[in-house]
């Protein structure tokens with residue numbers, strides 16, 4: 084598929100958007116199960132308007148949206164039975180911005196239920212598949228968004244990342260995915276899993292499209308008080324000059340032994356690090372001593388926030404509503420028992436436990452203290468270094484069904500992505516090689532609100548890799 088930058092310029096120059104969108108729908112491979120909802124009718128209507136007289140930086144560009152992001156008039160389920168049939172009456176802020184720039188929503192992508200997972204297997208609508216190998220998972224939770232880009236069905240997509248949900252599927256499907264600094268992109272209209280950790284972010288085939296999409300979605304919003312926003316300029320600022328860039332390689336991200344990191348992943352990432360040195364960047368020594376506590380702290384904080392956020396799904400206000408009315412407690416319990424999947428229930432239970440009297444100080448407050456230590460580790464490491472470079476995922480995309488009955492092993496796969504959300508810093512995952520025909524992802528982490536620096540580093544690496552050196 085052509086890039087978003089190219090498509091927008093083609094449509095501006097008179098290429099028929101309607102014909103393009105018609106073809107696009109014919110090419111969507113339903114067997115990959117990447118979409119929960121397709122919106123062909125409204126997309127074709129928008130395409131007609133583009134052909135008449137449209138404008139915007141994403142004029143006519145098809146985009147897939149993770150089903151955790153509210154879209155006015157389009158079913159939004161978060162891949163949960165409990166939101167069956169829910170049609171939001173409003174657009175998320177990022178959707179308003181995309182529409183203003185002429186983008187066309189193709190559909191809502193499959194994901195882990197309420198973004199809780201690493202494989203897109205907890206979806207009520209069945210797992211999505213990895214286009215690089217259909218017996219394998221696309222990663223999660225924004226697996227549908229990554230897979231549809233990787234399959235060449237759309238050039239760009241939105242995902243959300245609470246502990247790796249953009250970067251993990253980007254890594255497993257061989258695309259680019261960026262988790263913005265906490266507070267760069269408005270969360271207005273994002274169905275919350277763990278508010279203090281998550282951000283909506285861009286996913287694309289290349290760094291230029293990723294930068295363009297970030298330019299657009301980082302616009303200011305009064306309705307999210309945690310958002311600072313930006314005035315963009317990420318695409319225009321792209322430069323592949325790496326001279327003078329200082330980078331650190333935190334060894335803590337490479338595991339202790341072969342069991343904790345796939346040797347081929349390690350090799351590809353170390354090769355990429357040499358490429359940065361060849362391009363003129365300078366390596367500095369760094370340490371992140373508290374990173375070993377990140378997984379435990381993340382899961383306590385994320386589950387605690389989830390247990391509180393998910394209390395609003397009572398079957399009365401939106402989504403699933405069935406059976407005859409009984410007293411409030413019975414109705415509430417019945418609907419939640421039926422509407423939530425096993426993983427979501429596990430997290431509500433653990434989160435409620437961690438927040439309960441007597442355990443709050445022991446678990447939740449401790450996890451918050453650890454979070455501060457991890458943030459300090461990053462602050463310190465990023466004093467001397469402009470960026471940190473590490474593997475995104477320590478493993479390759481695994482087989483469908485391989486880990487789903489072993490939640491701990493799934494949680495462990497997030498070991499390199501969750502520290503970034505705890506610290507609130509930005510990170511981009513880009514492809515850096517293959518092993519057994521499965522993509523490997525490289526993670527470039529930066530200082531808060533220095534997305535330009537990590538995008539430049541990603542761009543430089545991408546240019547170098549494409550030139551065959």
Ligand code: GLN
Nearest residue numbers: 198199200245246247248
């Ligand atoms: N795998 C992590 C979790 O299940 C991260 C998910 C996410 O980023 N939404 O919590």
